[in-house]
Amino acid sequence: MTTLYHYPLCPFSRKIRLLLGEQKIGVDLIVERYWENRKEFIKLNPSGEVPILIFDEVTFCGQYAISEYIEFKYKNILPEDTKTKAENRRLIDWFDNKFYREVSKIIINERVEKRFRSIEKGGGLPNTELIRMAIGTMNNHLKYMEYLLERRFWLVTNKIELADLTAASHISCLDYLGDIPWEKFPEIKLWYSRIKSRPSFRSILTDKIVGIPPRGNYALLDF
Amino acid sequence: MTTLYHYPLCPFSRKIRLLLGEQKIGVDLIVERYWENRKEFIKLNPSGEVPILIFDEVTFCGQYAISEYIEFKYKNILPEDTKTKAENRRLIDWFDNKFYREVSKIIINERVEKRFRSIEKGGGLPNTELIRMAIGTMNNHLKYMEYLLERRFWLVTNKIELADLTAASHISCLDYLGDIPWEKFPEIKLWYSRIKSRPSFRSILTDKIVGIPPRGNYALLDF
Structure with a gap:
């Protein structure tokens, strides 16, 4: 049995859902409101963060451990060529660290998590x-x-790769919240509509957070 | 020729220096004050971050691309076993992301970078x-x-691995600034003194930042 602990508006969780979808790996999804620090969850991952994947009888904590294992096992989400692999990892690093720190973490915290946290724990x-x-x-x-x-055509080569899935996971969270000015970025819009049409993206488009409905054309393939 | 663009008090740069040292890969070090956004440097890495490694005629931007390439090439910094590899990556993720965001980035920015930045760019x-x-x-x-x-004995197994080098790179930056309360953490102190004694650590112990001398016993093996 393959199980993923995730949170719908966590870009790292989305990246792993996309990755599993692209590999056609079926998975049981468990939503974890990680800021609640549930005891059993902290036992699984003491850092208290999602995603966690239970796969091949191993518990993989964090998107880094998960994505590198999937790449090691299936060898088809990162190109083999050293240069384009490094270019993928440069952009993955960019989105998962720089973009996350400066953009997605802040917006998701302010617009989503703060609603669910108590005032003592930074809510409001x-x-x-x-x-x-x-x-x-x-x-x-x-x-x-x-x-x-x-x-x-795609972020690195003419084929969809891990850098694309990574960027799409951050952008799709911000799109859910209505924060992407699509009219200013026509090439990104075309790229995103290509990703949105993939079967791996389907379950992400049905995500709904209580009290925070998706904005604009979030769920539409033709947007 | 192998070249590393690094900043002495950047934990990610230190991690790569340690890694290259452990692999006995000779390297030319170039200090980059990355917050100055030097034009030629931005051309190498548009994200403006260190480390950058030029190796095997490829430019690797960011510690993630570098460390995974070194692992791919030499296969001896991460254990082969799936479970302990995932445990390494869980802890690497922890230090490079959670610990960095919540601790090292803040302290290094406040104590070091702010001195060198203009007021308009967040200095002070x-x-x-x-x-x-x-x-x-x-x-x-x-x-x-x-x-x-x-x-x-080490962070994951009884052998020094990438998780140890990662943790040591963050902790050594904070130790340079005098912020580690060693007396409270005797096991970490023992672990750190083992890492400090390794040849790969030598050049890191000679690091000096203008105007910010290392504090306490930073450079002493016996501390």
């Missing part, structure tokens, strides 16, 4: 100034991505 | 309240590490 109303700054930074990141996609 | 006096909070969080992380080291 969103800080609109922080959101405004993160959206400004996001636009700079997206300008660079647009520049790449003017030159490449 | 350190925010002592932020440092105090980060040190509080650091103590919680270290408690968990102490718990692990009470049970294991």
Whole structure:
């Protein structure tokens, strides 16, 4: 049995769902509101973070351990060539660290997690100034991505690879919250509509968070 | 020719220096004050971050791309066994992401980078309240590490592995700045003194930042 502990608006969880979908690995999904620090969950991953994948009788904590294992086992989500593999990992690092720290973590915390946390644990109303700054930074990141996609069909080569799944997982969370200015980034929009149409993306488009319905055309393939 | 662009008090740069040292790969070191966004440097890595390794005629941007390539090529910094490899990656993720975001990034920014940045780019006096909070969080992380080291000789197995090099790179930056309360964590102290004695650590112990001399026993093997 393969089990994934995830949170719908966690970009790292989405990345693993996309990855498993692309590999056609069936999985039981368990939603974990990780900020609640549930005891049994902390036992599985003491860092208290999602995703966790139980697969091949091993518990893999974190998207890094999971994605590298899947790559090791199936050898088809990262190109074999050293240069394009390094280029994938450069962009994965960019989205999972820089973009996450400067953009997605802030926006998801302010718009989503704060609603569910108690005041003592950092809950409360969103800080609109922080959101405004993160959206400004996001636009700079997206300008660079647009520049790449003017030159490449997918982010690295002419084939969908792990860098694309990674970027799409962050962008799709922000799209759910209505924060992507699609009209400014036509190449990203084309790229995203290609990803959205893949079977691996289907379950992500049906995600719903209580009290926070998806904005705009989130669930539409033709947006 | 192998070249590493690094910054002495960047934990990711230190991790790669340790890794290259453990593999006995000779390297030309170039110090990059990455916050200055030097044009030629941005051309190498548009994200503007260190480390960058030029190796085997490929430019590897970021510690993730570098360390996974070195592992792929030499196959001796991560154990082969799936379970202990996943455990390494769980802890690497922990230090490079959670610990970095909550502790090392904040302290290094406040104590070091702010001195060198202009006021418009976020420079100025350190925010002592932020440092105090980060040190509080650091103590919680270290408690968990102490718990692990009470049970294991190195962080994962009885052999030094990538998780150890990763943790040591973050901890050594904080030790340079005098922020590790060694007396509270005897197991971490023993573990760190073992790492400090390794030849791969030597060049890190000679690091000096202008205007910020190393604190306490930073450079002493017997501390």
